[in-house]
Amino acid sequence: MTTPVPAIGQPLDRFDGAEKVRGLAPYAFEHPVEHPVYLFAVQSTIAVGRITAIDCSQASARPGVLAVLTHQNAPRLSTDNGELRTLQSDEVTFRGQIVGGVIAETSEIARDAAGLVRMDYEERPHNVDLRGEVPGHRERLKVPDEVLPIFPMDTSEGDVDAALASAAVRVDSRYSTPWYTHNALEPHTTIACWTGDGFTLRLSTQGVTGIQAAVAGAFRLDPSRVRVISPHVGGAFGSKVYPRADVVLAAMAARLVPGRPVKFALTRQQTFSQTGYRPPTFQRVRLGAGSDGRLVAIEHNAIEQTSKIRQFAEHSTRATPSMYAAPNRRTQQWVAELDVPTPTIMRAPGEASGMFALESAMDELAIACDLDPIELRIRNEPQVHPHFQLPFSSRNLVACLQEGARRFGWEPRDPTPRARRDGGWLIGTGVAAATYPVLRLPGSKATIRVGPDGRYLVLIAAVDIGTGTRTALTQVAADALQVDIEQVDLRLGDSTYPPAAEEGASAGITSWGAAIHEAADQLRQRLTTEHGGTVPADGLEVTADTPDNPYLKQYAMHSFGAQFAEVRVNERTGEIRVPRQLGVFACGRIVNPKTARSQLLGGMTWGLSMALHEQSVLDLRFGHVVNHDLAQYHISSNADVGAIEVHWIEEDDPYVNPMRTKGVGEIGIVGAAAAIANAVYHATGVRIRDLPITLDKLLPGDRPGSEVGG
Amino acid sequence: MSTEVEVTLRVDGTPHRLTVDVRTTLLDALRERLGNTSAKKGCDHGQCGACTVLLNGRRVNSCLALAVAHDGAEIVTAAGLALDGELHPMQRAFIRHDAFQCGYCTPGQIVSAVAMLAEAEAGWPSAVTMGEPAGVGSGGGDGPTVGTVTDDEVRERMSGNLCRCAAYANIVPAIQEVARR
Numbered sequence: 050m051t052t053p054v055p056a057i058g059q060p061l062d063r064f065d066g067a068e069k070v071r072g073l074a075p076y077a078f079e080h081p082v083e084h085p086v087y088l089f090a091v092q093s094t095i096a097v098g099r100i101t102a103i104d105c106s107q108a109s110a111r112p113g114v115l116a117v118l119t120h121q122n123a124p125r126l127s128t129d130n131g132e133l134r135t136l137q138s139d140e141v142t143f144r145g146q147i148v149g150g151v152i153a154e155t156s157e158i159a160r161d162a163a164g165l166v167r168m169d170y171e172e173r174p175h176n177v178d179l180r181g182e183v184p185g186h187r188e189r190l191k192v193p194d195e196v197l198p199i200f201p202m203d204t205s206e207g208d209v210d211a212a213l214a215s216a217a218v219r220v221d222s223r224y225s226t227p228w229y230t231h232n233a234l235e236p237h238t239t240i241a242c243w244t245g246d247g248f249t250l251r252l253s254t255q256g257v258t259g260i261q262a263a264v265a266g267a268f269r270l271d272p273s274r275v276r277v278i279s280p281h282v283g284g285a286f287g288s289k290v291y292p293r294a295d296v297v298l299a300a301m302a303a304r305l306v307p308g309r310p311v312k313f314a315l316t317r318q319q320t321f322s323q324t325g326y327r328p329p330t331f332q333r334v335r336l337g338a339g340s341d342g343r344l345v346a347i348e349h350n351a352i353e354q355t356s357k358i359r360q361f362a363e364h365s366t367r368a369t370p371s372m373y374a375a376p377n378r379r380t381q382q383w384v385a386e387l388d389v390p391t392p393t394i395m396r397a398p399g400e401a402s403g404m405f406a407l408e409s410a411m412d413e414l415a416i417a418c419d420l421d422p423i424e425l426r427i428r429n430e431p432q433v434h435p436h437f438q439l440p441f442s443s444r445n446l447v448a449c450l451q452e453g454a455r456r457f458g459w460e461p462r463d464p465t466p467r468a469r470r471d472g473g474w475l476i477g478t479g480v481a482a483a484t485y486p487v488l489r490l491p492g493s494k495a496t497i498r499v500g501p502d503g504r505y506l507v508l509i510a511a512v513d514i515g516t517g518t519r520t521a522l523t524q525v526a527a528d529a530l531q532v533d534i535e536q537v538d539l540r541l542g543d544s545t546y547p548p549a550a551e552e553g554a555s556a557g558i559t560s561w562g563a564a565i566h567e568a569a570d571q572l573r574q575r576l577t578t579e580h581g582g583t584v585p586a587d588g589l590e591v592t593a594d595t596p597d598n599p600y601l602k603q604y605a606m607h608s609f610g611a612q613f614a615e616v617r618v619n620e621r622t623g624e625i626r627v628p629r630q631l632g633v634f635a636c637g638r639i640v641n642p643k644t645a646r647s648q649l650l651g652g653m654t655w656g657l658s659m660a661l662h663e664q665s666v667l668d669l670r671f672g673h674v675v676n677h678d679l680a681q682y683h684i685s686s687n688a689d690v691g692a693i694e695v696h697w698i699e700e701d702d703p704y705v706n707p708m709r710t711k712g713v714g715e716i717g718i719v720g721a722a723a724a725i726a727n728a729v730y731h732a733t734g735v736r737i738r739d740l741p742i743t744l745d746k747l748l749p750g751d752r753p754g755s756e757v758g759g
Numbered sequence: 760m761s762t763e764v765e766v767t768l769r770v771d772g773t774p775h776r777l778t779v780d781v782r783t784t785l786l787d788a789l790r791e792r793l794g795n796t797s798a799k800k801g802c803d804h805g806q807c808g809a810c811t812v813l814l815n816g817r818r819v820n821s822c823l824a825l826a827v828a829h830d831g832a833e834i835v836t837a838a839g840l841a842l843d844g845e846l847h848p849m850q851r852a853f854i855r856h857d858a859f860q861c862g863y864c865t866p867g868q869i870v871s872a873v874a875m876l877a878e879a880e881a882g883w884p885s886a887v888t889m890g891e892p893a894g895v896g897s898g899g900g901d902g903p904t905v906g907t908v909t910d911d912e913v914r915e916r917m918s919g920n921l922c923r924c925a926a927y928a929n930i931v932p933a934i935q936e937v938a939r940r
């Protein structure tokens with residue numbers, strides 16, 4: 050038997066490409082169903098208070114309306130997750146909360162009738178203003194629960210205050226990042242059907258297993274009676290990890306019309322209140338260093354918001370203890386509980402916002418020390434993980450910075466602001482570091498079945514949210530089985546397959562791939578020992594869990610990267626353009642160079658969008674996001690994006706997982722906004738610490754600074 | 760009060776007689792009444808381009824058109840660009856350049872790109888052609904000489920099609936590969 054060519058490392062086209070370019074790959078809402086009904090949500094028009102009266106008569110009288118759901122007739126659920134307690138009481142906890150739903154024969158009728166449902170409220174005062182919480186209200190802030198147990202929410206080593214007081218050079222800066230909304234291009238959609246003794250839910254989700262458990266629990270069903278299918282997902286970026294009110298409402302509606310599939314799609318506007326967001330942050334970074342730039346102290350604080358119904362915190366200070374050597378370090382984080390929707394995971398949760406602050410501060414320190422920012426980072430490279438005091442399984446930040454500098458043409462660089470210009474455009478360059486931990490989420494199993502025809506069927510309830518999982522995981526399976534990729538069929542996106550952790554935290558390939566590897570190892574072994582290497586006539590099947598990683602206690606595991614950007618700022622108008630971004634990443638072995646490059650490219654473009662464009666604007670009087678659509682919430686469009694180069698350093702890390710991969714979904718965004726902000730400073734001499742960097746902040750005489758901070 | 764009307768639409772070469780609500784958009788007529796889900800709904804407000812189809816040969820956001828207003832129209836979706844299973848060169852270029860991730864914007868991008876090249880070929884100007892300062896990439900202001908469009912022209916002319924996966928840096932070379940043929 051010849052050893053097949055390894056599939057890992059091949060730049061294969063996406064397996065679902067031919068379907069996607071024709072629009073034939075089915076997303077949840079597109080599954081053909083007979084006699085569907087349509088559901089439209091009714092949302093609260095107050096932020097805090099109580100529903101005192103409901104009048105459905107007009108809505109119910111509309112021809113084609115089948116039912117109106119409110120808290121008065123909704124089934125009682127069993128859940129302590131505040132996000133899922135939809136229509137369980139008359140209480141309103143944020144503006145736009147789902148307080149009802151109309152089921153009708155067509156989408157037009159449902160939407161029209163939803164507007165006719167009348168609710169009277171007893172309104173109470175609300176507080177949605179994080180900025181107002183920050184100064185002087187420390188006692189109202191809470192230390193959030195741990196997000197990932199291995200990373201303590203607050204860290205402290207040495208004596209930061211004393212070290213800062215005696216440091217030769219100090220930076221003390223406050224930064225803020227706004228409320229970012231995911232805006233996956235496919236809004237959250239569901240087709241829910243009650244089949245008599247259970248649900249079939251087709252929905253756009255990052256984790257069918259998690260949705261199955263949540264819905265089964267809430268409706269007191271055995272999980273086997275809830276089938277969740279997520280065939281193709283039109284982007285998610287964290288917004289489709291946790292189940293929320295939309296799923297519950299669709300399931301409740303399905304109970305009312307047994308046998309009829311209920312189609313429910315959130316409108317774009319509704320996604321702004323229903324699907325979570327990256328919480329806004331106020332951050333403060335204090336750095337103390339010798340005049341040679343060697344850090345003696347790092348302090349990083351962050352304040353963000355959560356809702357009153359469920360706590361969610363981005364761990365914005367998480368990356369800081371992994372980055373630079375300094376004997377004295379402290380990170381602290383607080384949340385304010387406001388009358389707002391609950392935030393959620395969004396691409397690189399924590400690192401994206403936190404590294405904007407830290408890497409901007411490092412740029413400020415480089416200037417204060419009169420050092421090149423790359424040299425500053427090299428001088429502060431730690432020997433071991435500063436917090437865990439463990440060796441890194443691999444750490445190639447310096448290699449990324451040096452390789453990036455060479456490719457970008459960093460040198461020669463006059464650090465003086467406003468030194469380079471081209472006509473009316475000021476030109477600047479900036480750099481920032483990136484990092485993201487290598488994570489393994491618990492709870493995945495994979496089944497592999499080999500038939501006498503020599504074909505392998507791999508089953509796992511993972512999902513492909515556009516990352517290329519289908520393709521990359523098949524490559525992983527082929528190599529684990531040591532067979533040609535043509536012999537492997539991989540099926541995912543269905544809760545009838547073995548359970549899988551959600552797609553998130555750049556942990557998909559690690560978590561699912563490790564389970565597939567384990568199953569493949571066991572299958573190969575059983576074939577040899579029990580069947581003499583020949584597949585028995587009725588085939589052979591093995592199911593295995595994601596094994597624990599024995600090296601987790603011996604090594605710190607992180608990806609690193611370096612982000613470079615060139616900006617042009619129009620001297621007269623303040624217009625900002627980014628003609629060039631370049632990233633070099635060290636993120637382990639690359640399973641599929643083609644799809645991995647796209648993910649990193651996407652992440653870097655998200656960084657551009659975060660730096661320059663995105664911001665959900667809250668109306669403090671009413672408590673809702675006013676720019677709640679794609680015309681007013683600007684995400685990078687084609688014309689905003691210049692040339693983007695993506696490179697990676699070859700890494701072969703035997704400790705992270707059997708595939709030696711580290712994940713590529715998140716790290717592309719990390720540091721990208723800081724690189725752009727640093728380049729804007731270089732171009733203009735104006736340090737923008739409050740994202741997004743809009744042109745008004747660059748015009749003379751109109752430069753709002755950050756007034757508040759940790 | 761009856762709000763239903765009958766219309767005829769020719770979709771990807773096949774005529775259909777269907778009943779629609781007067782409020783039914785062309786996009787919903789395709790997706791919910793005819794079961795053709797090639798065009799996607801990203802915003803329903805003409806802000807994202809995911810629903811782009813050719814309507815009588817021109818690219819439009821089908822969520823902004825009411826079906827009742829287009830009785831007898833000829834509509835081509837991305838599925839219709841690949842009739843008989845043979846992918847359109849633009850579709851092949853998108854696959855080769857990995858010019859998408861989740862694929863939700865992709866049918867709209869592809870229909871838009873095909874129409875956009877025809878518009879440029881026909882000499883229709885864009886903001887870049889008109890000499891707006893570009894700042895990004897290869898610079899504008901020279902206008903399309905027949906058969907070529909600059910990268911900045913492509914970026915400008917494709918900016919009605921958002922891609923949240925942010926495949927833009929692959930979309931531009933994919934389109935250019937087709938444009939240069």
Ligand code: FES
Nearest residue numbers: 801803805808822
């Ligand atoms: S769905 Fe039509 S433009 Fe967005």
Ligand code: FES
Nearest residue numbers: 860862922923924
């Ligand atoms: S490929 Fe996902 S939105 Fe474009």
